[in-house]
Amino acid sequence: MIPCKNGCPHYCEGCHKTCARWKTIQAQNELDRRRRKAYMDYYTQLCTTIVRQCRATMPHQVR
Secondary structure, three states: OOOOOOOOOOOOHHHHHHHHHHHHHHHHHHHHHHHHHHHHHHHHHHHHHHHHHHHHHOOOOOO
């Protein structure tokens, strides 16, 4: 569903394809997705490193 459908006074069917407001919303969403992905990639790598280090120092293997 298009979020501006209910709140935009200029809404008409298919207008989101040329609407500057819609493009701004999409650009902001893309930026948010990139930031979230960078955050997740960073902490996934960090946690993987910590888990690997913990496993390397364990005297026995836990299952």
